[in-house]
Amino acid sequence: EPEVTQTPSHQVTQMGQEVILRCVPISNHLYFYWYRQILGQKVEFLVSFYNNEISEKSEIFDDQFSVERPDGSNFTLKIRSTKLEDSAMYFCASSPLTSGPTYEQYFGPGTRLTVT
Amino acid sequence: SQKIEQNSEALNIQEGKTATLTCNYTNYSPAYLQWYRQDPGRGPVFLLLIRENEKEKRKERLKVTFDTTLKQSLFHITASQPADSATYLCALAPLTGGGNKLTFGTGTQLKVEL
Numbered sequence: 364e365p366e367v368t369q370t371p372s373h374q375v376t377q378m379g380q381e382v383i384l385r386c387v388p389i390s391n392h393l394y395f396y397w398y399r400q401i402l403g404q405k406v407e408f409l410v411s412f413y414n415n416e417i418s419e420k421s422e423i424f425d426d427q428f429s430v431e432r433p434d435g436s437n438f439t440l441k442i443r444s445t446k447l448e449d450s451a452m453y454f455c456a457s458s459p460l461t462s463g464p465t466y467e468q469y470f471g472p473g474t475r476l477t478v479t
Numbered sequence: 480s481q482k483i484e485q486n487s488e489a490l491n492i493q494e495g496k497t498a499t500l501t502c503n504y505t506n507y508s509p510a511y512l513q514w515y516r517q518d519p520g521r522g523p524v525f526l527l528l529i530r531e532n533e534k535e536k537r538k539e540r541l542k543v544t545f546d547t548t549l550k551q552s553l554f555h556i557t558a559s560q561p562a563d564s565a566t567y568l569c570a571l572a573p574l575t576g577g578g579n580k581l582t583f584g585t586g587t588q589l590k591v592e593l
Contacts, residue, residue: 408582
């Protein structure tokens with residue numbers, strides 16, 4: 364069964380450094396998302412991406428963050444100048460586009476980002 | 480502001496019983512309500528989706544109800560098994576626009592005991 368994959372599974376970085384989190388969505392899916400979950404808290408929406416552009420972004424997704432689909436398979440989240448409070452689990456998700464909007468989303472296993 | 484509330488306390492039930500989890504929301508008019516399962520350290524896994532014009536949806540041992548007047552969804556697992564132990568998340572999605580953004584509740588931890 365196709366699944367969303369994410370690399371790395373765990374990333375440790377120093378405050379102020381830049382990180383790139385990578386995702387390979389399910390191959391025939393067209394909507395892509397990033398969410399994050401701070402330990403013990405709820406899953407929070409960051410950004411959605413469709414047709415090579417951002418569809419919506421949350422207040423969390425400020426100029427520190429950017430997303431890119433550099434080729435036909437990868438979807439990346441870049442976090443510039445990381446802060447301690449960026450420590451969280453980051454989930455990539457994707458969903459297909461069918462004849463009507465399909466809102467079920469398929470999540471990857473997550474990348475645990477630790478900022479020290 | 481939009482608020483989604485799920486029982487913050489863990490739900491412990493005996494194997495074979497029916498587990499019922501609640502999701503309440505305020506200041507929101509969702510078109511779709513979804514339930515996900517999340518195991519520790521893993522990503523959410525989609526279980527069921529119910530639309531605003533549907534009252535009930537079933538899938539195997541799972542049943543979801545959606546009452547837009549009460550602004551509430553109930554999620555039932557019948558004949559529960561220890562393997563059903565996990566955190567269950569309620570998520571809402573708007574009708575149009577919003578880029579299919581999902582807004583999640585905090586989740587309810589379910590523990591099924593032998």
